[in-house]
Structure formats: C-alpha cells, structure tokens
Amino acid sequence: xxxxxxxxxxxxxxxRSDCEDFLxxxxxxxxxxxxxxxxxLFTPEARYWVPSEPNQKSPLDxxxxxxxxxxxxxxxxxxxxxxxxxxxxxxxxxSRIVTNATIESTDNGVTKVRSKFVMVExxxxxxxxFAGTYLHDLVVIDSAIRxxxxxxxxxxxxxxxxxxxxxx
Amino acid sequence: xxxxxxxxxSSAVQPARVHRKLYTDPAIFELEMExxxxxxxxxxxxxxxxxxxxxxxxxxxxxxAMVVTRDDTGKLRxxxxxxxxxxxxxxxxxxxxxxxxxxxxxxxxxxxDGRLKAVPLNHGYPSDFDTKNPRTAMTQVPRVESYRGFIFxxxxxxxxxxxxxxxxxxxxxDDMVDRAPDGEIEVAGGVFRHAxxxxxxxxxxxxxxxxxxxxxxxxSIDAAQQQSDDVYSDGTGEIAIRQMRQNxxxxxxWENQVGIWTYANGHSYLGDYHDDKKLTASMExxxxxxxxxxxxxxxxxxxxxxxxxxxxWNSNLYPNVSFMSQYQQLRVIHPISVNRTVVCTYNxxxxxxxxxxxxNTISFANTVNGxxxxxxxxxxxxxxxxxxxxxxxxxxxxxxxxxxxxxxRDEFGGLKGKNSTSEVYIRNMFDAWRGxxxxxxxxxxxxxxxxx
Numbered sequence: 001x002x003x004x005x006x007x008x009x010x011x012x013x014x015x016r017s018d019c020e021d022f023l024x025x026x027x028x029x030x031x032x033x034x035x036x037x038x039x040x041l042f043t044p045e046a047r048y049w050v051p052s053e054p055n056q057k058s059p060l061d062x063x064x065x066x067x068x069x070x071x072x073x074x075x076x077x078x079x080x081x082x083x084x085x086x087x088x089x090x091x092x093x094x095s096r097i098v099t100n101a102t103i104e105s106t107d108n109g110v111t112k113v114r115s116k117f118v119m120v121e122x123x124x125x126x127x128x129x130f131a132g133t134y135l136h137d138l139v140v141i142d143s144a145i146r147x148x149x150x151x152x153x154x155x156x157x158x159x160x161x162x163x164x165x166x167x168x
Numbered sequence: 169x170x171x172x173x174x175x176x177x178s179s180a181v182q183p184a185r186v187h188r189k190l191y192t193d194p195a196i197f198e199l200e201m202e203x204x205x206x207x208x209x210x211x212x213x214x215x216x217x218x219x220x221x222x223x224x225x226x227x228x229x230x231x232x233a234m235v236v237t238r239d240d241t242g243k244l245r246x247x248x249x250x251x252x253x254x255x256x257x258x259x260x261x262x263x264x265x266x267x268x269x270x271x272x273x274x275x276x277x278x279x280x281d282g283r284l285k286a287v288p289l290n291h292g293y294p295s296d297f298d299t300k301n302p303r304t305a306m307t308q309v310p311r312v313e314s315y316r317g318f319i320f321x322x323x324x325x326x327x328x329x330x331x332x333x334x335x336x337x338x339x340x341x342d343d344m345v346d347r348a349p350d351g352e353i354e355v356a357g358g359v360f361r362h363a364x365x366x367x368x369x370x371x372x373x374x375x376x377x378x379x380x381x382x383x384x385x386x387x388s389i390d391a392a393q394q395q396s397d398d399v400y401s402d403g404t405g406e407i408a409i410r411q412m413r414q415n416x417x418x419x420x421x422w423e424n425q426v427g428i429w430t431y432a433n434g435h436s437y438l439g440d441y442h443d444d445k446k447l448t449a450s451m452e453x454x455x456x457x458x459x460x461x462x463x464x465x466x467x468x469x470x471x472x473x474x475x476x477x478x479x480x481w482n483s484n485l486y487p488n489v490s491f492m493s494q495y496q497q498l499r500v501i502h503p504i505s506v507n508r509t510v511v512c513t514y515n516x517x518x519x520x521x522x523x524x525x526x527x528n529t530i531s532f533a534n535t536v537n538g539x540x541x542x543x544x545x546x547x548x549x550x551x552x553x554x555x556x557x558x559x560x561x562x563x564x565x566x567x568x569x570x571x572x573x574x575x576x577r578d579e580f581g582g583l584k585g586k587n588s589t590s591e592v593y594i595r596n597m598f599d600a601w602r603g604x605x606x607x608x609x610x611x612x613x614x615x616x617x618x619x620x
Contacts, residue, residue: 052359062357063358063530063533069400075408158359159361160362161361162364
C-alpha cells in the first residue's frame with residue numbers, strides 16, 4: 001500500500017496535491033477492501049452521506065441511500081467484515097477513478113475538496129457503473145489528514161437501484 | 169410461451185406447497201398482470217400528494233404508466249398516461265401542478281379529467297371527429313376511491329367495493345392515521361426505489377416472515393450489538409442501531425410473542441416485536457412523553473390508550489402495498505417482469521407530532537427501506553438467491569406449509585398462526601391468487617386453509 005498520503009502534513013493548510021494524494025489513497029483502501037483502515041481516516045464526529053435526491057438539502061428530513069454518523073459508520077464497517085454478510089457473498093470487486101479535484105474553500109482549518117469519481121462494481125456476473133461528485137471536508141489532526149464529512153452525489157441517486165453495500 | 173388452462177393453474181397451488189413456475193414462468197406473469205393487477209384494488213398514492221385541483225404525480229400500476237390527479241371539481245382522477253392520438257406519454261414530470269395536460273407531439277390538450285379540450289388543425293381529422301367522443305380522451309381508470317387519504321384504483325369497472333376489499337385490514341390504515349395528533353398524515357421525506365432480480369410475490373412473502381431476521385440479518389444484528397453507544401451520533405445512528413439490535417430477538421420471542429393474522433383477499437399483518445423505548449411509544453423516552461402528552465390533549469386519554477395499544481409491524485394489502493402503521497412507512501410493489509421487481513417506499517409525517525419524530529421516521533426508513541441499508545440489502549440478496557434457485561429444476565415445488573396444521577380462526581373472520589412463524593400469510597396470499605387467477609370471487613377459495 002502506498003503510504004504517500006499518510007505522510008505527516010506539515011501544517012493545517014492543504015495543497016491540492018496533498019488532497020489528491022489523500023483521495024487516491026482513500027479510493028485504494030476502498031478498492032482493496034481495507035475498510036477498517038478507511039474508517040480510521042474519519043474524525044470522531046464524522047458523517048458520511050449519499051443523498052437520495054439531487055440537490056438534497058439535509059440528511060435529517062429526507063431519506064438517504066446512506067447516511068451515517070460516526071456511530072453508524074462504525075457499525076457499517078464492522079458488518080462489512082462479518083462472515084455472515086450474505087449480500088457480500090461473493091464479495092464485490094470495485095475499481096475507482098478519482099479526478100478533477102479542486103479546493104472549494106479553506107475556513108477554520110476545514111478544507112473543502114470537490115472531486116469527480118467513477119466506480120465500477122462487479123459481483124455475481126453483473127457489472128454496475130456509478131459516477132458522481134465527492135465532497136470532502138478535510139481537516140488535519142495530529143499532523144494527519146482526516147475526513148470530517150464526506151458527501152457522495154451519484155448522478156443516478158434517484159433511480160431504481162439494486163442494493164448498495166460497498167461504500168462509495 | 170406455454171398457455172395455461174384453469175386446471176393447470178389450479179394444480180400449481182396445492183395445500184401447503186406451490187409450483188416454482190409461479191415465480192419463474194413469463195406466461196404466468198402475463199396472466200397475473202391481467203387477472204390480478206388488471207382487476208384488484210391497488211394502492212396508487214396518498215391524497216397529500218394531490219392536495220389541490222391540478223396537482224398530479226406519475227406512477228406505474230403494474231406495468232402501466234398512469235397520472236394521478238385532482239380535477240377542477242376536486243375529484244380524484246387516475247388516467248393512463250397516453251395520448252389518445254398516437255399513444256405518446258403525455259405528462260413527463262414526476263409530479264407537479266397543471267391547468268391542463270398537453271401532448272407535445274401534436275398539441276392535443278386535455279382537461280384534468282382526461283377529456284379532450286382542444287386539438288390544433290382540427291379540421292384535418294375525419295368528419296366524425298368529435299372532442300366529446302370518449303375515444304379522443306385520455307383513458308380514465310374506471311374506479312378510483314380513497315380510504316382515509318390512501319388512494320386505491322381498480323381497473324375493473326365492476327366488482328368488490330374498496331370497503332369489502334379492505335375488510336378488517338382497514339384498521340391498519342386507521343392505525344397509521346390515528347397516531348397523528350391532528351388526525352392527518354402527509355407523504356414527506358423522499359422515496360427509495362430499490363430493486364431485485366426476482367418475482368414480485370417474494371416481497372410480500374418476506375414482510376410477515378418472523379423466522380428470517382435471526383438468520384438473514386445476522387451480520388447487522390452482530391455489528392449493532394457490538395457497537396459502543398459512547399461513539400458520536402447525531403441521533404441517526406442511534407435509531408438505526410437500536411432497530412438492528414431488535415432484529416436479534418431470540419427465536420422463542422419471534423415464535424411466541426409476535427402474532428400473525430390473515431384476512432380475506434390475501435391481506436395479513438405481523439404483530440410488532442419492538443420493546444426498545446425509543447422505537448415504541450414509551451413514557452421512558454422524553455420525545456414520546458411529549459408526543460403522548462399532545463395526543464392526550466387532542467384526543468383524550470382513553471382514545472390515546474386505545475391508539476397506542478394497537479401494535480402492528482408490517483400490514484400487507486395484497487397484491488401491491490405493505491405498510492408499517494406504527495413507523496409511518498409504506499412500500500409499493502411494482503412488478504417489472506417475472507424476474508425483476510422495483511419497490512418504492514414512502515414516509516409519512518404525522519401532523520401535530522414533534523418534528524423530531526419525523527426525523528426519527530427518516531432514520532428508521534434509511535434502516536428498514538434504504539437501498540444502502542445494513543438490513544434491507546440482505547433481504548434483497550435473499551430475493552435474488554430465491555430467484556436464482558427457483559430457475560433450477562431440481563425441486564419443482566416450494567414448501568409453504570409451516571404452521572399448516574395449527575392455524576386457528578380469529579374473532580374478525582381471519583385465520584391466524586398458532587405460532588407467529590406460521591406461513592399462513594403466504595398460503596392466504598395464494599388463496600387470493602387462486603381467486604383472481606381462476607376467476608373465483610377473490611378470497612373465496614379455501615384450498616390452502618385447513619378448516620379449523
């Protein structure tokens with residue numbers, strides 16, 4: 001595994017290339033199913049959100065394909081490693097491309113990064129294609145980059161869909 | 169495709185077992201669309217989605233595209249979304265408000281009740297062309313009725329009334345509405361559209377199945393039981409994790425303390441299995457204390473006690489809707505093909521209840537109905553596995569005999585399981601299936617039931 005993105009950040013000010021390295025590292029952890037390591041990237045009060053509607057304003061008043069506070073995210077990740085997660089027998093294989101990263105703003109130590117992704121998921125003779133926009137709120141804690149908030153806007157978020165088990 | 173005689177269909181549903189072709193044969197699926205979905209009362213939506221004249225939304229009824237709307241007089245109308253001229257889909261937005269419906273192909277324009285209003289270049293049509301001729305209207309569904317805000321349609325011009333169709337199960341719809349302090353609920357908070365590669369019947373067959381959570385949902389039960397409650401939650405995870413833990417109730421509980429009731433026309437409900445203070449209206453929880461206080465203020469103590477004593481989990485109205493009256497959730501089943509089903513799920517806001525209760529409803533929806541739920545995804549996997557398994561010719565018959573010899577009559581004329589894990593509700597749906605498919609009066613066939 002590449003440790004490039006785990007290198008100690010020298011300050012709270014993140015460059016675009018710091019952010020890109022981090023996003024690539026995160027995508028690799030997910031593709032290689034290192035879900036515990038992925039969870040470790042999140043802050044203790046992190047939230048993870050996949051809206052069910054385009055331009056959805058809140059995860060609290062409208063349903064979401066996934067909306068996890070830190071407690072539920074831990075449960076989601078723990079389930080992924082259960083031998084009894086039948087929806088992952090056989091396991092999905094995924095391949096992601098993350099690109100077009102831009103820093104949208106930097107305020108109070110929070111760097112908002114917007115990027116585009118494409119994810120291919122293969123499971124049981126079926127291949128699915130997902131695409132959309134990632135929005136990361138990145139912070140630096142103890143010299144390491146951490147995710148305080150991650151939002152995934154899928155281009156087809158309101159389409160009829162088969163079950164979603166692997167995180168985006 | 170194989171043509172099925174009445175005898176063929178009749179022999180496919182036997183006491184305590186059914187033939188696998190009922191789930192795999194496209195010819196049987198076509199017959200179901202015609203004889204069940206083409207005739208039965210079907211849920212199409214809620215009046216809160218069409219409050220005012222001109223409000224409309226689109227839906228699929230079986231495989232037919234339809235528009236549900238309210239005309240200028242306030243009457244509910246359900247129209248086939250199809251231009252009377254060349255058949256194009258007329259209304260293209262999922263929901264909205266309109267003064268009239270206009271086909272953008274040649275400009276045929278319709279009143280909200282489907283009658284033709286105007287046609288450009290109307291001199292060019294044959295001499296008998298008349299905008300008043302029903303042939304020039306968008307086709308209306310002959311019967312549209314609502315019960316306490318829930319809109320149902322039947323594509324058969326005559327037949328059983330909605331009241332007779334609902335029977336005792338109307339009490340589950342009552343429960344959904346009665347729980348609102350202001351006596352009114354509204355659709356709110358978005359929609360899930362989840363899908364699987366198997367037959368539509370499997371969905372309702374799972375919703376009153378008290379024997380599967382312990383097994384199927386094991387991964388989420390374990391993960392939730394191991395979760396520390398000290399970790400940060402904004403309220404969302406707390407509700408989700410409590411719900412997942414409840415699924416881990418032991419077999420003895422599912423077997424003896426839940427209850428399964430069935431009624432004519434294929435309907436059924438499973439009793440509730442929750443005892444968590446944040447998932448049932450408990451005085452131990454401050455939010456529910458506030459809610460119960462409001463209910464008592466508006467409805468009196470006696471009526472509040474009566475309402476809160478009703479404890480039901482899923483209520484199924486055969487063939488296309490299931491709802492959780494206690495949790496303000498509703499799911500509509502859309503058969504796409506013999507091997508493909510889409511289910512749309514809705515949440516309701518109870519008027520007059522504390523706003524946090526609606527937020528909890530949303531968290532609950534994410535957990536039990538979410539396309540990315542930690543629970544539902546294992547149900548979808550089971551449907552897919554059944555879909556794959558049934559295409560094998562190894563076993564021709566599916567067993568639905570659990571509890572067959574021990575089901576008992578209930579006081580409202582239904583049949584209930586002696587144990588909550590009885591498959592009586594599946595046999596009851598196949599009774600209704602026989603009724604529709606063989607042309608008997610719905611619900612009159614008794615071959616799946618032992619006389620008790």
